[in-house]
Amino acid sequence: MLGRCSKQFHSKFKDLVKYVLSPIRQYAAEATVxxxxxxxxxxxxxxxxxxxxxxxxxxxxxxxNMVLIRRMETEIASLYKEKKxxxxxxxxxxxxxxxxxxxxxxxxxxxxxxxxxxxxxxxxFQNRLKKNGPYTVMSELVGKADGISAGKGGSMHIYVPPYFxxxxxxxxxxxxxxxxxxxxxMYSDDGGVAxxxxxxxxxxxxxxxxxxxxxxxxxxxxxxxxxNNLYGMGTAAKRSSSSVExxxxxxxxxxxxxxxxxxxxxREIAKVASEYSRAGNGPxxxxxxxxxxxxxxxxxxxxxxxxxxxxxxxxxxxDPLNQLKATLADTQxxxxxxxxxxxxxxxxxCAEAKKAAExxxxxxxxxxxxxxxxxxxxxxxxxxxxx
Ligand SMILES: Cc1ncc(C[n+]2csc(CCOP(=O)(O)OP(=O)(O)O)c2C)c(N)n1
Ligand SMILES: [Mg+2]
Numbered sequence: 001m002l003g004r005c006s007k008q009f010h011s012k013f014k015d016l017v018k019y020v021l022s023p024i025r026q027y028a029a030e031a032t033v034x035x036x037x038x039x040x041x042x043x044x045x046x047x048x049x050x051x052x053x054x055x056x057x058x059x060x061x062x063x064x065n066m067v068l069i070r071r072m073e074t075e076i077a078s079l080y081k082e083k084k085x086x087x088x089x090x091x092x093x094x095x096x097x098x099x100x101x102x103x104x105x106x107x108x109x110x111x112x113x114x115x116x117x118x119x120x121x122x123x124x125f126q127n128r129l130k131k132n133g134p135y136t137v138m139s140e141l142v143g144k145a146d147g148i149s150a151g152k153g154g155s156m157h158i159y160v161p162p163y164f165x166x167x168x169x170x171x172x173x174x175x176x177x178x179x180x181x182x183x184x185x186m187y188s189d190d191g192g193v194a195x196x197x198x199x200x201x202x203x204x205x206x207x208x209x210x211x212x213x214x215x216x217x218x219x220x221x222x223x224x225x226x227x228n229n230l231y232g233m234g235t236a237a238k239r240s241s242s243s244v245e246x247x248x249x250x251x252x253x254x255x256x257x258x259x260x261x262x263x264x265x266x267r268e269i270a271k272v273a274s275e276y277s278r279a280g281n282g283p284x285x286x287x288x289x290x291x292x293x294x295x296x297x298x299x300x301x302x303x304x305x306x307x308x309x310x311x312x313x314x315x316x317x318x319d320p321l322n323q324l325k326a327t328l329a330d331t332q333x334x335x336x337x338x339x340x341x342x343x344x345x346x347x348x349x350c351a352e353a354k355k356a357a358e359x360x361x362x363x364x365x366x367x368x369x370x371x372x373x374x375x376x377x378x379x380x381x382x383x384x385x386x387x
Contacts, residue, residue, distance in 0.1 A: 064334025101266025201232025
């Protein structure tokens with residue numbers, strides 16, 4: 001009895017301390033945070049800071065973006081299970097820190113291209129343009145007129161001009177396109193940098209190496225990013241790659257390998273890399289060590305080539321949202337209430353976006369004849385076997 005009373009008193013006392021301290025905690029406007037130690041290849045490690053200053057506003061924005069991605073992907077998984085998403089669907093949950101950290105750094109002239117695991121990027125860029133990211137992404141996935149590609153692209157073919165060149169379904173195919181974006185920056189001298197992302201499963205392709213060569217030869221402003229989530233479609237990176245040190249694969253191109261689960265680290269590494277490339281030094285190659293929680297696509301349970309325990313272990317010890325939450329608390333940049341408010345708003349926003357996307361109108365049939373290269377198909381006309 002006495003024990004229970006003392007426990008109750010202890011918890012009340014803790015609440016009181018929390019209440020008294022909460023206004024003070026809200027006043028930390030900036031903090032210095034250590035970043036995870038990277039490994040380098042042909043790059044001066046002294047150019048990478050060991051700690052960074054981050055403002056409360058920036059840290060909360062990073063957190064909000066990651067929560068939005070996680071919530072949106074959860075809603076998309078439901079839409080898929082309800083059989084409302086047409087075609088493939090590859091989710092980004094678990095890898096939020098990579099996309100969020102890179103996009104946070106991008107300047108107005110920069111652009112980015114990635115594989116089919118692209119919803120998060122499209123959403124962040126749509127939000128940057130104030131175009132309701134979660135709603136327009138989900139509308140696209142369920143084939144609605146308000147979708148980013150007017151309901152015609154689906155999960156893998158979404159683009160957000162001028163920043164985002166997709167959404168590419170051919171493994172590795174985005175890498176040569178990415179150096180084309182870099183060539184565009186050099187040609188027009190607009191000061192921009194192109195980010196070309198690919199996975200561990202794409203990293204041994206010939207076209208990726210050919211892209212390295214041309215980018216290095218022409219000193220293109222390109223940041224290559226290998227998202228090493230440890231698996232391809234169902235094969236562990238170690239079973240498909242003679243070396244998993246992907247950051248060294250560009251030989252003459254400098255590389256940095258770093259933790260991809262800590263968003264403050266990814267943001268800083270992407271900043272160092274883009275500044276290096278923007279300054280006229282040519283390409284650079286980043287390798288972010290990360291993890292995806294869902295299977296390769298929604299039709300893969302993701303448990304035949306890795307164990308449930310492994311996924312659980314990563315969720316518990318390295319989850320990017322939990323890591324940032326802990327940093328926010330340790331540095332007193334945010335109170336628990338502020339974090340909870342962000343979680344609540346993101347959950348509500350994405351749930352409402354899902355409902356609205358389901359209820360939205362389908363595209364007009366005329367959409368079948370837009371965005372085509374071939375002129376005569378613009379007239380609504382049914383083709384026959386003789387033309
Ligand atoms: C040229 C080509 N070959 C094969 C496929 C089928 N495929 C789709 S994803 C994938 C694995 C890619 O793995 P990775 O690059 O590690 O990306 P992740 O899915 O892990 O993000 C494969 C083989 C494809 N889409 N294109
Ligand atoms: Mg992979």
